[in-house]
């Protein structure tokens with residue numbers, strides 16, 4: 086008799102990560118058959134020819150002799166000191182090395198922080214659209230995601246009144262992703278002030294995913310949450326993956342701020358969970374000080390003629406020239422989140438569209454509904470390819486949408502006759 090099939094955690098059925106899901110698997114099959122694809126599904130700068138800055142690489146090479154042992158569970162002391170100084174410089178006076186946690190990417194720290202916080206049935210207020218790890222980590226740590234809307238009609242910014250109306254006796258935290266993945270929205274100070282006031286009124290932890298904190302275009306300016314939050318408990322996340330183009334090194338951090346008494350138990354829980362996994366990857370941590378104290382290498386990429394700036398321009402211009410697309414221009418981060426409008430939007434299904442684009446035009450995008458939105462007429466692309474390649478991508482997208490709009494314009498009987 087064959088062995089019984091292994092059962093897995095039931096709540097995994099509620100979890101999705103389509104950025105690397107079904108469509109990405111189909112893309113790998115097509116590549117194995119010899120097709121050349123343009124894959125815009127992952128915000129992975131190294132896969133598009135970006136390199137981590139040389140001074141960061143050098144810092145790892147110089148430190149490599151010291152990287153054999155485990156380090157402190159919260160991270161290498163020198164790296165945490167550098168991070169504490171950096172966040173004090175941002176206006177968080179209580180940022181000390183003991184309040185800094187270094188992890189294997191922000192990803193690990195998202196999971197640890199929710200595990201430290203949640204009891205079964207506790208609620209977390211999450212943006213919709215979200216970066217889907219936030220939903221997954223909430224669910225897998227026995228919490229319940231409650232979504233506040235960031236609607237395209239409002240520039241993908243949330244409405245603080247709606248956030249407050251969703252607070253219940255079970256709410257524990259508000260997650261902010263700013264600058265935002267997938268929309269590119271950048272939150273203004275007044276909006277952040279209102280959200281901080283909600284957290285203060287209801288005793289909630291602010292979980293601020295600021296991994297794109299230095300990737301901004303044109304006049305957009307980043308506003309960190311923690312300096313505004315002051316005594317309100319706040320965990321600010323960032324890392325080396327995006328701003329420093331070193332996704333593969335798996336280095337992220339979270340800085341705890343707020344009233345010492347209010348955060349004491351949570352601090353202890355984070356430290357304990359960090360200790361259970363011993364420590365984060367040590368070699369990568371040697372690059373942290375160099376990243377914070379060395380030359381700024383991201384601004385030139387985001388300024389006119391910089392690669393990210395010109396990629397964003399290619400997307401904005403392509404959408405403007407499209408018969409079927411609309412876009413809230415991204416103010417920051419590495420993505421654009423266009424919507425399909427008009428005849429092509431009739432009966433539009435973002436998954437069917439993404440599959441057709443892959444099968445017929447060799448382009449891989451992520452359907453908008455993968456980011457936990459109820460509507461199905463958006464998709465996400467990264468701004469990481471060369472600008473000309475992005476223009477080519479949008480020519481191919483236009484061909485698929487032309488066909489869909491043509492189909493929508495053809496009466497049902499005629500379609501049946503053609504079939």
Ligand SMILES: Cc1ncc(COP(=O)(O)O)c(C=O)c1O
Pocket residue numbers: 128189190191192193216262266294296323324325326332335336337
């Ligand atoms: C908003 C957001 N948070 C967190 C992460 C995870 O980053 P890391 O590589 O540090 O785990 C990503 C990666 O794309 C992201 O977009």
